[in-house]
Amino acid sequence: MLRITEPELMTELEQVNIYAETDFSDSDGKMVSRLVELINESKKNLQRESLLIDLGCGPGNITQRLASHWPEINVVGIDGSIEMLRIARQRQFSSKNKSSLRGLSYKEGNISSLSKTRLNLSKFADVVVSNSFIHHVHDFNFFLKSLKAISKKGTLYFHRDLRRPLSSNQALDLQKKHLPNAHPIMIRDFIASLKAAFTRDEVVNYLEKSSWQNYKVIEVEDRYLDIIGIN
Ligand SMILES: C[S@@+](CC[C@H](N)C(=O)[O-])C[C@H]1O[C@@H](n2cnc3c(N)ncnc32)[C@H](O)[C@@H]1O
Structure with a gap:
């Protein structure tokens, strides 16, 4: 199946609210656990001055988990959608665990054109x-x-991220299996996301052509693609 792109930013109010209300706790928890493993394997020592950046942070599902897992470090969530960031900041503000989120902040930015100065970051990231x-x-x-x-x-x-299935029918099968009873907008977005996703070969090709080294691109379960690397 050819890739069909969807809009980069999620700004439609109803879409943003439905995304924020959907329960992704299972997959979010797995993502954070895998990151903890990778950090341990890499022997990276995250300390007070360390900076972890979450790109396309949306309503902060992952970002907030990361900040409470490593309360001493700086965690910055970046998104180009002010609608998403409004929810992320609201969640931080109303969290019962506010003190564990003291290292958390959010910035608005377009990830297609980021730079340390443009984002007003005082340092380069230890983890992205x-x-x-x-x-x-x-x-x-x-x-x-x-x-x-x-x-x-x-x-x-x-x-x-998701990886693109071979056909529209496979995309539908994945939706029926993993998101059978979600809101229609969520179902629409999930199918569109599968069709917009990259394949493993495409990602490897981009990385090779840009002379990236020290990375792995791994297909995980029936729908994910992990890109893991060290700069
Ligand atoms: C599907 S949401 C994922 C949110 C979050 N990472 C999570 O796991 O729940 C994708 C997010 O990426 C943001 N995004 C997409 N393209 C972007 C870009 N070029 N610059 C900044 N944000 C972008 C969207 O606005 C949206 O909030």
Whole structure:
């Protein structure tokens, strides 16, 4: 199946609210556990001065979990949708665990054109993650350039996203299996996201052509693609 892109930013109010209300706790928890494993394996020591960036953070599902897992470090969620960021900040503000979120902040920015100065960051990232973001990216090379622009030698990357199935029918089967009773807008967006996602071969090809080294692109379960690497 050929890739069919969807809009990069999620700004439609109803779409944003439905996304924020959907329970992704199972997959979000798995994503964070995998990151913890990767950080342990890499022997990276996250300390007070460390910076972890979550690209395409949306309403902060993952970002807030990361900040409470590592309360001493700086965690920055970046998104280009002010509607998403409004919910993320609201959640941080109303969290019962506010003190564990003291290192958390959000910034508005377009991930196709990021730089440390543009984001007003005082340092380069130690870890950059994203969850369910890459399928929105229209030009993968811009994304790679942005990643480099906020990274230093040794930055750990972990990007988890959907991968594109072989056909529309397979996309429908995945929706019926994993999201059978969701709101119609959520179902529409899930199918569109599967069709907009990259395949493993496409990602490997982009990384090879851009001379990236030290990375793995792994198909996980029946629908995910993990891109794991060290700068
Ligand atoms: C499907 S949501 C994922 C949100 C979150 N990472 C999660 O796991 O719940 C994708 C998010 O990426 C954001 N996004 C997509 N393309 C972007 C870009 N070029 N710059 C900034 N944000 C972008 C969208 O606005 C949306 O909030």
